Amino acid sequence: MPEFPYARLRRFPDVEAPNLQAWDATDELLVEAARASAVEHGIDRSAIAVIGDGYGALALPLVSAGLDGVRVHQDLVSGRRALARNAAELGARGFDSRELDAELLRDARLVLLQLPKGLAELEEIADAVARWAAADVMLLAGGRVKHMTLAQNEVLARFFGHVQPQRAARKSRLIVATDPRPARADPPFPVSSMHPEFGLTLCAHGGAFAGDRIDIGTRVLLDVMRERAPELAALAGREGATAVDLGCGTGALAASLALAVPSARVVATDRSAAAVQSARATMAANGVADRVTVTLDDAGSEIPDGSVDLVLLNPPFHLGASVHEGAGRRLIDAAARMLRAGGEVWTVFNSHLDHRRALAAAVGVTEQLARTPKFTVTRSVRR
Structure with a gap:
């Protein structure tokens, strides 16, 4: 299968500048890990959810690899519009955009996450995955090493029984979280x-x-x-x-x-x-x-x-x-x-x-x- 053309992705209508690009090494690592995990664990394409996809660098490579049916949540509407534009440019179809709710995560067995900047946002996402995804869900969370902290592991450990950071590669690192803990009666937010x-x-x-x-x-x-x-x-x-x-x-x-x-x-x-x-x-x-x-x-x-x-x-x-x-x-x-x-x-x-x-x-x-x-x-x- 040919390599995905990450360089063709654009941030538009978000701000574009020479020092700003539409993907990073974390996206590539998450996609590689997701494709391997889907094969190893027999995860159906409709059981994959993506959270925090900036401009389509997670969803579109998965769709291009035949994993159409992916559910996607992006917080920023500018990112949603960029994803739609990039998908049209590449002729990619087969993803479903949703809010951060039960419809995004119901029966999901594999969730990809670009780690957010804030711990509160990570807490709300981790609670949502543990609350609504399948009991055997695997959360693959990734970020640039320079922005990652032990506190992120601690937040994930409050919602998952097993949290395992992976070896860093290309200045990025993945964290694998499994065994979701029982959700408390009410969500922690707002x-x-x-x-x-x-x-x-x-x-x-x-x-x-x-x-x-x-x-x-x-x-x-x-x-x-x-x-x-x-x-x-x-x-x-x-x-x-x-x-x-x-x-x-x-x-x-x-x-x-x-x-x-x-x-x-x-x-x-x-x-x-x-x-x-x-x-x-x-x-x-x-x-x-x-x-x-x-x-x-x-x-x-x-x-x-x-x-x-x-x-x-x-x-x-x-x-x-x-x-x-x-x-x-x-x-x-x-x-x-x-x-x-x-x-x-x-x-x-x-x-x-x-x-x-x-x-x-x-x-x-x-x-x-x-x-x-x-x-x-x-x-x-x-x-």
């Missing part, structure tokens, strides 16, 4: 915490950034929103106005705005399925679910041009394990696209980043509203 200083309850699934905490950048922007509540109300509260929490995470900004401006029409959107599930739970916990629409989307691509009066933005500065401003710049450009003339984007960002100049170029006149030793808050008015 978790929730009250934040009385802001009058908020935050809920979070394992893959949501900062969990049920309020990260320090969001805190700075929430403080500014509280101090300038009349200006926010004038923008978001007038008849027909729309406000967007772009890259909403667990929904702290959207929920806070909805509580402060009851007449506001608010949209909270994120490309992460874990974030969207978290934000929906946050809106329900704060009694604003009927006034905030939460959507899974990539950089607000489904929001019409020139239709928004206010954007709240706390852009990321990481792409996976890489520090890269591209993700933040995509959201800045998205905010500029969706704002109507005279609309505003309120942004918080790490002060060392050059986002103020990017905002001025993409949106319009940009002024500083607040600055701390680490973060800057700006207001930009659409020209």
Whole structure:
């Protein structure tokens, strides 16, 4: 069988750059191990699930090897779109995209996992596999050695009776987990915490950034929103106005705005399925679910041009394990696209980043509203 053409995979519509590629050695090791295990243990192709496939580098080689029927979960909608594009480019068919739930894992005997960055996300995934997969399931988890920790083994050991790290190869390592332990009555996620200083309850699934905490950048922007509540109300509260929490995470900004401006029409959107599930739970916990629409989307691509009066933005500065401003710049450009003339984007960002100049170029006149030793808050008015 010919080698799979990994080099033809693209990240698009995600950020593309010379130092960012759509696969790594971990993907190759996982695929090799999966093909060998499927043969050795007689695992039917419909009993294989893939979790954390960035852009198709796990599912598509399996499909190309004749293991069609693979079930796939990707947290990021940008990854889902990239997988679909890559599959079309390669003429690959035979995978089934699903959420992280029982339908993904029911009767699965082999699960491939690109290890996530966070332990909470790994805990939710491990619980799901142990809870819903077959009793003889084998979990093959892999990562780059430089990003792996003993704590990951410890998390897996809470859900599997046997956890065996493999010898490192090509700067990657696989972990084999078998013998799932009985699942507790209720899943461990979402978790929730009250934040009385802001009058908020935050809920979070394992893959949501900062969990049920309020990260320090969001805190700075929430403080500014509280101090300038009349200006926010004038923008978001007038008849027909729309406000967007772009890259909403667990929904702290959207929920806070909805509580402060009851007449506001608010949209909270994120490309992460874990974030969207978290934000929906946050809106329900704060009694604003009927006034905030939460959507899974990539950089607000489904929001019409020139239709928004206010954007709240706390852009990321990481792409996976890489520090890269591209993700933040995509959201800045998205905010500029969706704002109507005279609309505003309120942004918080790490002060060392050059986002103020990017905002001025993409949106319009940009002024500083607040600055701390680490973060800057700006207001930009659409020209």
